[in-house]
Amino acid sequence: MMRLQDLDYHYPNNPLPVLCNINLDIVPGKALGLLGPNGAGKTTLMLLMSGLLPTQSGQILWQNQSLVDLPKSERQKIAMVPQDLAFYPQLTVWENLRFFASLYPDVATHHLHSLLNRLDLSGKIHARAHRLSGGQKRRLNLAIGLVNSPKLIFLDEVTVGVDPQSRTLIFDLINDLTSRGTTLIYTSHYLQEIELLCQDIAILNQGNLAFHGSVHDVLQDTNRASCVIQTEPRLNTAQIATLPTATLRADGSLVFGPEIPLAEILRAIHDCGATIRFIRKGHNTLESFYLDFLRQTTA
Numbered sequence: 352m353m354r355l356q357d358l359d360y361h362y363p364n365n366p367l368p369v370l371c372n373i374n375l376d377i378v379p380g381k382a383l384g385l386l387g388p389n390g391a392g393k394t395t396l397m398l399l400m401s402g403l404l405p406t407q408s409g410q411i412l413w414q415n416q417s418l419v420d421l422p423k424s425e426r427q428k429i430a431m432v433p434q435d436l437a438f439y440p441q442l443t444v445w446e447n448l449r450f451f452a453s454l455y456p457d458v459a460t461h462h463l464h465s466l467l468n469r470l471d472l473s474g475k476i477h478a479r480a481h482r483l484s485g486g487q488k489r490r491l492n493l494a495i496g497l498v499n500s501p502k503l504i505f506l507d508e509v510t511v512g513v514d515p516q517s518r519t520l521i522f523d524l525i526n527d528l529t530s531r532g533t534t535l536i537y538t539s540h541y542l543q544e545i546e547l548l549c550q551d552i553a554i555l556n557q558g559n560l561a562f563h564g565s566v567h568d569v570l571q572d573t574n575r576a577s578c579v580i581q582t583e584p585r586l587n588t589a590q591i592a593t594l595p596t597a598t599l600r601a602d603g604s605l606v607f608g609p610e611i612p613l614a615e616i617l618r619a620i621h622d623c624g625a626t627i628r629f630i631r632k633g634h635n636t637l638e639s640f641y642l643d644f645l646r647q648t649t650a
Contacts, residue, residue: 352379352534353400353503358409360395362510369395371558373409377503382525382535384545386567386641387555393538397505399421400536401431427455432496435509440481444472444491447480448498455499462528466494469524471516486517493521503534510544522548546637552643561648569640571633577643578607578616578632582625590623606645 358373370392377383379399387393398404400411402418403490411418413425438447444467452458467473475483480491493509505524510518525548529535537549545552554562581604591597591605595615598606607616613632620627632642643645 352414353377354412354415356410356412358396358399358406358411360399360404360407370399370555373560374554375560375563377534377536378551379502379534380529382549383588384549384552385536385555386542386545386552387561391555392558393479393555394507396506396537397431399535401429401505402426403431404534410440420597421571427499428502429505430496430499430501430503431505432493432507432509434511436492436497438480438488438491439566441470441479441547442635443477443479444483445476447491447495451495452498458498463494463498466497469527470494470520484514486513490517490520493524497528501533503536504528505536507538509542510541512538520527538626542636542638542641552637554641556645556648562644566637570637576609576633576640577647578609578611578613578630580605580607580616580620580627580631581629582620582623583628584625586620586625589634590625592621594619 354377355373355375358370361368361370361372365407373396385393385397395404399406400418402421406419413421413429416425439450442450445463448463448466452463464473467476470493472487472490472494474488478489483491489509489511493506496504496506510521522544525535525537529548529550535549537545539545549566551565552562553560562637579600581602585603586605588592591599594605595607595611600606617627634643
């Protein structure tokens with residue numbers, strides 16, 4: 352659906368690239384979680400992919416056609432819901448939806464009512480947007496992004512500050528969109544959301560595409576996972592110094608990098624006169640994988 356080829360980007364007066372040689376294929380009908388530390392280039396990449404920022408080097412293809420050459424009808428199949436609220440506070444919920452729908456051809460009224468129903472905003476149809484609760488504003492923001500029934504939609508921190516009811520409504524709608532073939536690019540600092548909603552992830556780090564793969568695979572892959580061990584008794588500083596390179600956590604557990612064979616670790620602990628109380632090799636959550644990956648990448 353969308354392909355990024357050798358994509359670079361610099362901001363003026365900044366000697367370092369914000370993005371460097373990004374190559375990425377967006378799989379149609381799936382949700383991709385876009386991860387990375389602050390300043391990694393996530394927002395810049397989303398602005399480029401959505402066409403809101405012009406490319407400088409490399410190219411972005413949509414259905415094998417350059418994004419910059421797309422006719423308006425094709426561009427309107429791409430939408431973005433920004434983290435900042437993007438509606439008119441003094442207009443009502445319905446007036447906001449009607450205004451943004453007027454920017455596209457042939458948006459049916461029943462589609463707008465359906466969005467309001469799905470996001471539990473029908474009872475607020477005549478309320479001015481600035482009088483909505485925080486969660487309702489987030490839901491209105493999402494509804495506006497969906498008025499044109501996009502084929503590809505970027506969702507940037509769409510659950511910031513929302514209540515549990517709003518989060519559930521947003522999640523249900525997102526899952527329904529992907530089940531119907533809509534492609535999503537999703538960013539969030541809540542990695543549990545990425546794990547629940549996305550099939551694939553891409554990790555940006557210092558402007559580079561550091562990882563791209565499926566959520567299922569990274570949770571099952573022990574080859575790239577650190578090993579976490581708790582011993583009985585806990586080892587002292589002198590004993591830890593005799594082990595293969597290990598990191599001591601606050602809870603007393605030891606973390607060994609994936610490059611160290613497990614047999615070597617167990618033998619070294621045995622030589623210290625300790626036994627294994629707990630051992631885990633692998634990632635039981637996406638957050639565990641992500642933090643471990645960044646630790647290994649920046650080490």
